[in-house]
Amino acid sequence: MSNAALYDQTGAADALYIGEVPDVAPGPGKVTVRVRAAGLNPYDAKVRAGVIPSKAPFPRRIGGDVAGTVDAVGEGSVYADGTAIAVGDEVLGRASGAIAERVTASARDLARRPSALPVEVAGSLYVAGLTAVAIVDSVPVGPGDTVLVGGASGGVGLIAGQLAMSAGARVIGTASPRNHALLRSLGMEAVAYGDGLAELVAAIGTPTAVYDCHGRDALDAGFALGLSPERMVAIAAGDVPGIQSPGADARTAANLAHLAERVAVGEIIAPVTATFPLDQVAAAFTALDSAHTPGKIVILT
Known part of the structure; x- marks a missing residue:
């Protein structure tokens, strides 16, 4: 068992709490990540608030961005370049319910974390x-x-x-x-x-x-x-005639790896405005819900 951010009903940020969830062995193409940083996104807040509908049963987990250390590897788990993912690798990417101590992720959603990239920045980068x-x-x-x-x-x-x-x-x-x-x-x-x-x-x-x-x-x-x-x-005006939304084709682990390298060497700045420990997840989302917050807010575990 390990801890994760959960909520039992849609509503304000104070609906969030920390509870125990079972650890699951990763299946083929999956890995378990010991989470070190997990970024907050407006999408997460809108699902939590019920603005964006979800059919996921309660209690629900929350979060998508993740950075951490690979704990376990399922069969056939490889990076975008075809090399095998190994226990102990430092990674960043996407995982459903990432605001937690451990999370299962698809190998196709992960990239290696460059050593020069701070973990809190890596944990905010995917979405x-x-x-x-x-x-x-x-x-x-x-x-x-x-x-x-x-x-x-x-x-x-x-x-x-x-x-x-x-x-x-x-x-x-x-x-x-x-x-x-x-x-x-x-x-x-x-x-x-x-x-x-x-x-x-x-x-x-x-x-x-x-x-x-x-x-x-x-x-x-x-x-x-x-x-x-x-x-x-x-990204948020799909009802305007003729206006396109950003496509899915560019959202790849290979592009994530390239972007992470650019951020690591300072070509692109991805500021993290604030960090919170896992047990202050409600306060972190309250900060996200406030207007005009620059950069990203990240949970550190």
Whole structure:
């Protein structure tokens, strides 16, 4: 047995508690990971709150991002490059119910953790990082492009903006004023979201692409500035006609491994705003639920 974050009914963050769950031997293509860090994501909070429906029985586990040490290996478990996963390997990736002491993960969702990559950053990288990769893959940009990134101070927006800049694009990022210094420190031009966004953006430059990583303010600004839907992508506005969501093809362990290496050497900055111990998971989600939190929040076990 080991401990995991659980909840018995949908609701606020205080519905979460720590309880014992059975440890299960990994089957073929699976591994057991001794969790060292597990990132929080808005999706987790929306499922917990009942905003996103789930058919999973109660008590439910929570979390998706994970970094830790391989404890046990099922038959045929290999990395994306075909090499075998071994007990003792340091890994990062995705696992359902990752906010726990131990978790079972699919080998296809794991990559080696570079030694220079802090474990708390590794534990925050899968969902936000690969969503950002998928966004840029959906609407590629390069020199001569100006990209408007909505929600640029969040976990996805920060990485998407930096990926666009590394491809040679200019980036205008929306954020609350208290997060503008962070965006500027990474090389983005910062504007406040809300009323008048299109005018603020137009005063800086005309976007050739929009990555909306928050709601739909950036999409509305893109439309107002004459941008075609084919040059816009959004993670939370699937009901807007003609706007695509980031595809699944880019969400691979190979891309995760490549991104992890770039973060490890400082080419991409993936800030962790706060860390909490496992027994403070409710407080961690309360912090996530508060508005305008930059970067990522991570549970350390």
